Amino acid sequence: MADIVLDKVTKRYPDGAVAVRDVDLEIADGEFVILVGPSGCGKSTTLNMIAGLEDITSGELRIGGQRVNERAPKDRDIAMVFQSYALYPHLTVRENMAFPLRLAKVDKETVRRKVEEAARVLDLTQHLDRRPANLSGGQRQRVAMGRAIVRNPKAFLMDEPLSNLDAKLRVQMRTEVSRLQRKLGTTTVYVTHDQTEAMTLGDRVVVMRAGVVQQVGSPQFLYDHPANLFVAGFIGSPAMNFLPATLEEGVLRSPLGDITVTDRVRRLLTDAGAPREVIMGVRPEHFEDAALVDEQSLARGVVYRGQVDVLESMGSDKYAYFSVEGERARSAELEELAADAGVADLSSSGVGTVVTRLSAASAAREGERVEVFFDPDKVQLFDPNSGRNLTYAGD
Amino acid sequence: MALTGGADTTARKAKWWFVNAVVVVYALVPVLWIASLSFKTKETINDGNFVPREWTLENYRAIFGTSEFVRALVNSIGIALIATAIAVVLGTMAAYAIARLDFPGKRALVGVSLLIAMFPQVSLVSPLFEMERGLGLFDTWPGLILPYITFALPLAIYTLSAFFREIPWELEKAAKMDGATPAQAFLKVIAPLAAPGVFTTAILVFIFCWNDFLFAISLTSTERSRTVPAALSFFTGSSQFEDPTGTICAAAVVITVPIILFVLFFQRRIVAGLTSGAVKG
Numbered sequence: 126m127a128d129i130v131l132d133k134v135t136k137r138y139p140d141g142a143v144a145v146r147d148v149d150l151e152i153a154d155g156e157f158v159i160l161v162g163p164s165g166c167g168k169s170t171t172l173n174m175i176a177g178l179e180d181i182t183s184g185e186l187r188i189g190g191q192r193v194n195e196r197a198p199k200d201r202d203i204a205m206v207f208q209s210y211a212l213y214p215h216l217t218v219r220e221n222m223a224f225p226l227r228l229a230k231v232d233k234e235t236v237r238r239k240v241e242e243a244a245r246v247l248d249l250t251q252h253l254d255r256r257p258a259n260l261s262g263g264q265r266q267r268v269a270m271g272r273a274i275v276r277n278p279k280a281f282l283m284d285e286p287l288s289n290l291d292a293k294l295r296v297q298m299r300t301e302v303s304r305l306q307r308k309l310g311t312t313t314v315y316v317t318h319d320q321t322e323a324m325t326l327g328d329r330v331v332v333m334r335a336g337v338v339q340q341v342g343s344p345q346f347l348y349d350h351p352a353n354l355f356v357a358g359f360i361g362s363p364a365m366n367f368l369p370a371t372l373e374e375g376v377l378r379s380p381l382g383d384i385t386v387t388d389r390v391r392r393l394l395t396d397a398g399a400p401r402e403v404i405m406g407v408r409p410e411h412f413e414d415a416a417l418v419d420e421q422s423l424a425r426g427v428v429y430r431g432q433v434d435v436l437e438s439m440g441s442d443k444y445a446y447f448s449v450e451g452e453r454a455r456s457a458e459l460e461e462l463a464a465d466a467g468v469a470d471l472s473s474s475g476v477g478t479v480v481t482r483l484s485a486a487s488a489a490r491e492g493e494r495v496e497v498f499f500d501p502d503k504v505q506l507f508d509p510n511s512g513r514n515l516t517y518a519g520d
Numbered sequence: 521m522a523l524t525g526g527a528d529t530t531a532r533k534a535k536w537w538f539v540n541a542v543v544v545v546y547a548l549v550p551v552l553w554i555a556s557l558s559f560k561t562k563e564t565i566n567d568g569n570f571v572p573r574e575w576t577l578e579n580y581r582a583i584f585g586t587s588e589f590v591r592a593l594v595n596s597i598g599i600a601l602i603a604t605a606i607a608v609v610l611g612t613m614a615a616y617a618i619a620r621l622d623f624p625g626k627r628a629l630v631g632v633s634l635l636i637a638m639f640p641q642v643s644l645v646s647p648l649f650e651m652e653r654g655l656g657l658f659d660t661w662p663g664l665i666l667p668y669i670t671f672a673l674p675l676a677i678y679t680l681s682a683f684f685r686e687i688p689w690e691l692e693k694a695a696k697m698d699g700a701t702p703a704q705a706f707l708k709v710i711a712p713l714a715a716p717g718v719f720t721t722a723i724l725v726f727i728f729c730w731n732d733f734l735f736a737i738s739l740t741s742t743e744r745s746r747t748v749p750a751a752l753s754f755f756t757g758s759s760q761f762e763d764p765t766g767t768i769c770a771a772a773v774v775i776t777v778p779i780i781l782f783v784l785f786f787q788r789r790i791v792a793g794l795t796s797g798a799v800k801g
């Protein structure tokens with residue numbers, strides 16, 4: 126077990142493309158760190174550099190305090206779980222899991238004991254003598270995990286290990302991975318595309334965009350205090366609503382109405398040197414049906430009255446969609462997020478949409494007008510040009 | 521069309537069956553005819569019967585009785601095996617590099633090997649003849665093995681690189697992560713998976729060398745290195761005045777049978793994809 130330090134690590138591919146730029150990251154011993162970001166942002170490249178499968182163009186990688194830039198993967202003592210599992214098709218499950226131990230010249234009896242121990246933990250005992258081709262997706266996934274854990278490596282690297290599983294199995298394996306990591310306490314770097322995996326699995330989340338780290342922090346911190354538009358839009362599901370707004374003498378003029386800026390926010394804005402034109406962001410879950418909010422809160426908050434375009438009832442709560450007047454908020458980061466989510470076509474329709482999550486008790490109906498309440502203190506404001514969070518309260 | 525009537529399907533099947541039958545008959549009749557001739561006696565050889573009226577093994581006894589044929593058979597087997605082994609080893613290395621590495625001149629290499637495969641061999645016979653005489657390779661085993669390797673290599677490289685491309689790249693990465701050196705990764709993971717491909721290629725190359733007539737007839741002059749296809753054309757029968765048809769046919773059957781057996785026997789192994797199950801699929 127060991128800590129992993131990336132010190133200004135950069136990767137430039139031979140064709141000139143810079144996949145990863147100046148990444149600084151300190152992963153503590155035993156920590157579970159998640160790398161997230163849209164497709165092509167350099168997550169796999171970063172992981173492969175830690176693994177030793179890709180050369181580091183510049184910067185330094187230290188594992189357990191030692192520089193390992195020049196070390197071959199086999200000398201780094203790190204195990205990796207691949208998205209495709211990469212099981213050896215000509216070997217049985219037992220031989221697959223024993224492979225790293227046999228290469229390490231561990232004696233037969235120990236190999237047998239360790240493989241059987243891992244198989245027991247992963248519930249693979251009855252499949253030990255089968256070949257990968259005859260296993261289900263979930264079982265193959267567990268064999269891949271087994272091959273990684275048998276030799277107690279210094280760290281685990283996982284590249285979207287669950288993305289080939291169906292939704293139900295993914296949830297099950299997610300808890301499995303979490304349980305296993307907690308039990309073994311091995312430093313883990315986990316790459317994913319998936320919101321839920323990023324939020325639930327890791328001690329810390331690293332959000333990347335185009336090869337650059339945007340923000341590092343605990344899932345809750347990133348949710349509460351996104352450093353910029355990109356992180357704000359990436360973390361949270363459904364995504365944060367973004368609307369253009371104007372700051373005028375302590376009042377925020379927005380499509381949701383005029384909002385008096387609270388003292389706390391005013392101070393942050395002054396410190397950040399906020400421009401007049403801003404982008405405001407409100408999370409869907411910070412809205413509530415005004416009819417269900419007590420008088421006291423109502424008095425402190427903002428009420429928006431609009432017609433519900435679409436209402437989705439999830440049982441536990443309801444999602445109400447509104448079209449608001451005026452343009453959508455525009456910024457390069459938002460376009461990129463939309464493209465990654467596959468909703469780029471939405472950006473062509475100029476109208477702003479707002480998604481709100483209301484309690485199941487709400488009486489909102491499709492096509493009817495309804496009043497929704499939100500707390501102005503939960504509103505985040507961003508600089509449309511740099512994407513910087515103007516209300517960022519972190520350090 | 522998803523909704524094809526039963527009658528329609530039957531008619532179509534019958535049509536395909538008929539076409540296939542015609543093709544197979546067209547291809548097989550001459551072969552069977554040769555086989556039939558090889559079992560006929562001298563007296564009945566010209567009777568035009570498809571099935572011999574009198575069966576005999578005399579022709580086979582005759583060819584194995586002559587040193588000419590036995591020597592040619594030894595030459596054929598030896599030369600084809602050596603050429604195959606060398607071509608497959610070189611081809612494996614080249615194909616692995618082509619499938620897995622990006623190096624300058626890769627396209628040129630592939631282009632040149634394609635060019636060699638397309639080159640009309642007959643135009644090379646005279647220069648080769650002269651060169652081999654000059655180098656003292658004429659009428660020797662290496663004199664045939666060398667051109668065989670040259671012309672079999674493109675075939676080997678193509679077949680093998682197709683097989684190598686099928687092997688998931690990630691398996692090699694996984695092996696490296698599991699602590700293997702590059703050599704161990706190749707020997708323990710890539711080689712076992714490539715084995716069916718290497719085997720298939722070896723069979724194809726062997727057949728190519730085994731069947732060659734052009735080089736065999738032009739670059740040999742004595743029993744020292746003459747292979748069976750060339751030796752066949754020198755058959756005279758047991759006496760000067762005898763018609764050699766029966767013995768030639770017997771020899772032809774002897775060299776055809778191993779190929780047929782090869783193909784029948786290894787067909788399934790060749791087709792079976794060992795790589796299934798390596799990745800999610």
Ligand SMILES: Nc1ncnc2c1ncn2[C@@H]1O[C@H](COP(=O)(O)OP(=O)(O)OP(=O)(O)O)[C@@H](O)[C@H]1O
Pocket residue numbers: 138139140142143144162163164165166167168169170171318
């Ligand atoms: N071998 C390569 N040569 C050149 N460019 C590459 C190579 N591999 C990746 N890239 C580029 O580097 C960037 C990062 O790729 P990477 O595979 O790390 O992305 P990723 O974040 O893992 O994406 P995904 O979520 O789709 O797996 C991409 O823009 C990609 O085009």
Ligand SMILES: [Mg+2]
Pocket residue numbers: 168169170284
């Ligand atoms: Mg990737």
